[in-house]
Amino acid sequence: MKILVDENMPYVEPLFGDLGDIIPVNGRTLTAAQVREADVLLVRSVTKVNAELLSGNNKLKFVGSATIGTDHVDLTYLAERNIPFSNAPGCNATAVGEFAFIAMLELAQRFNSPLKGKVVGIVGAGNTGTATAKCLQAYGIKVLLNDPIKAAEGDPRSFVSLDTIMAQADIISLHVPITRTGEHKTKHLFDEARLKALKPNTWLVNCCRGDVIDNQALIKVKRQRDDLKLVLDVWEGEPTPMPELVPLAEFATPHIAGYSLEGKARGTFMLYQNLCQLLNVAADKSLLDLLPSFNIKAVELAAAPNEKALLQLARFVYDLRDDDKMFRNTFLNENGFDTMRKNHQHRREFSALALAYDGQSEVDWLSNLGFSGVGQ
Numbered sequence: 001m002k003i004l005v006d007e008n009m010p011y012v013e014p015l016f017g018d019l020g021d022i023i024p025v026n027g028r029t030l031t032a033a034q035v036r037e038a039d040v041l042l043v044r045s046v047t048k049v050n051a052e053l054l055s056g057n058n059k060l061k062f063v064g065s066a067t068i069g070t071d072h073v074d075l076t077y078l079a080e081r082n083i084p085f086s087n088a089p090g091c092n093a094t095a096v097g098e099f100a101f102i103a104m105l106e107l108a109q110r111f112n113s114p115l116k117g118k119v120v121g122i123v124g125a126g127n128t129g130t131a132t133a134k135c136l137q138a139y140g141i142k143v144l145l146n147d148p149i150k151a152a153e154g155d156p157r158s159f160v161s162l163d164t165i166m167a168q169a170d171i172i173s174l175h176v177p178i179t180r181t182g183e184h185k186t187k188h189l190f191d192e193a194r195l196k197a198l199k200p201n202t203w204l205v206n207c208c209r210g211d212v213i214d215n216q217a218l219i220k221v222k223r224q225r226d227d228l229k230l231v232l233d234v235w236e237g238e239p240t241p242m243p244e245l246v247p248l249a250e251f252a253t254p255h256i257a258g259y260s261l262e263g264k265a266r267g268t269f270m271l272y273q274n275l276c277q278l279l280n281v282a283a284d285k286s287l288l289d290l291l292p293s294f295n296i297k298a299v300e301l302a303a304a305p306n307e308k309a310l311l312q313l314a315r316f317v318y319d320l321r322d323d324d325k326m327f328r329n330t331f332l333n334e335n336g337f338d339t340m341r342k343n344h345q346h347r348r349e350f351s352a353l354a355l356a357y358d359g360q361s362e363v364d365w366l367s368n369l370g371f372s373g374v375g376q
């Protein structure tokens with residue numbers, strides 16, 4: 001069995017090695033000719049999976065995308081051809097939640113404006129929005145959720161309108177899929193009018209898809225409004241973001257909010273489970289066996305951390321400033337965006353770091369935040 005795999009998908013050999021011959025490919029430049037003989041195709045978000053790519057292949061048994069988003073996949077075409085498909089819902093939600101939370105802590109430190117006491121509006125309360133809310137609520141931050149679709153489905157959490165978020169939130173974090181039609185379409189949800197209407201000193205964080213914000217309008221509005229602070233992980237026109245926009249963001253990264261080692265491993269593992277089920281073979285590998293131990297064994301806390309110390313702890317796990325700096329220095333190079341993604345040293349999630357502290361109850365919130373071993 002020929003298994004064609006995006007070369008940026010980790011843990012493919014240990015998981016899929018027994019199932020067939022693995023052929024790594026560049027997902028961005030993948031052609032129909034390369035796919036013609038594949039039995040299985042495993043992609044990430046940079047491969048457009050559609051008739052143009054697949055019409056020459058008559059033997060494809062399975063397409064998997066080790067991602068949350070499916071906007072790169074023509075699901076209707078796959079269904080018409082009866083080709084089973086699965087993505088990896090939620091695989092990197094914790095990574096995105098922690099990324100957004102760390103970015104907020106970094107902004108708070110940079111502008112000497114504590115996160116504690118602010119109100120955060122989350123637009124899109126699915127996997128990544130909920131993971132972001134979990135971090136914030138663990139730290140005692142008031143969170144407002146906007147998700148008209150979940151609200152209509154009867155999700156028991158309380159939701160507010162986007163207008164309420166615009167009026168009340170100090171920070172807005174975006175967690176919607178990109179959709180181009182329908183009542184709740186998200187393409188340019190933040191257009192020029194909405195960007196102009198952001199209340200003074202708003203922090204806007206985008207870790208979902210670039211086109212949810214009109215990037216041209218964002219350049220225009222940000223140039224007129226120094227009070228707005230931006231964290232941008234995703235961009236219109238990836239892999240070539242508008243060069244004027246990058247310097248306007250406080251933190252700028254090349255679509256790596258979901259790039260934790262755990263998140264990537266979960267993505268590949270979910271596809272492995274789905275393919276095994278389809279082939280009717282036992283999925284006998286374990287996700288835990290894949291992950292190396294973290295390079296810091298444990299951190300002993302002398303006192304419950306204040307916000308500055310919390311940021312220091314978070315930086316043990318992920319120092320966002322490093323990726324921001326590298327991105328600014330390299331994104332204009334040829335293939336700079338993709339090269340940084342390809343060579344990315346995947347960070348760990350909070351759960352990889354064990355914390356030790358005598359007074360358990362004072363630091364329970366750190367385990368709610370995701371750190372492990374607190375108080376043990």
Ligand SMILES: NC(=O)c1ccc[n+]([C@@H]2O[C@H](COP(=O)([O-])OP(=O)(O)OC[C@H]3O[C@@H](n4cnc5c(N)ncnc54)[C@H](O)[C@@H]3O)[C@@H](O)[C@H]2O)c1
Pocket residue numbers: 068069070089090092093096123124125126127128129130146147148149150175176177178184185186189207208209233234255256257258259
């Ligand atoms: N930057 C990254 O590395 C990264 C990583 C993972 C996911 N993503 C992106 O983030 C998106 C969200 O991921 P997720 O796992 O949270 O998806 P999800 O499907 O679990 O949640 C998305 C939520 O958005 C809601 N929604 C849709 N349209 C809306 C609108 N107009 N207003 C408010 N809410 C709306 C949906 O009802 C849903 O609850 C993905 O589709 C993907 O595009 C980016």
Ligand SMILES: O=C(O)[C@H](O)[C@H](O)COP(=O)(O)O
Pocket residue numbers: 008043044045046066067068069070092255258259
């Ligand atoms: O949708 C997703 O899961 C994310 O956008 C994903 O992290 C993108 O990473 P890629 O597949 O491009 O490596």
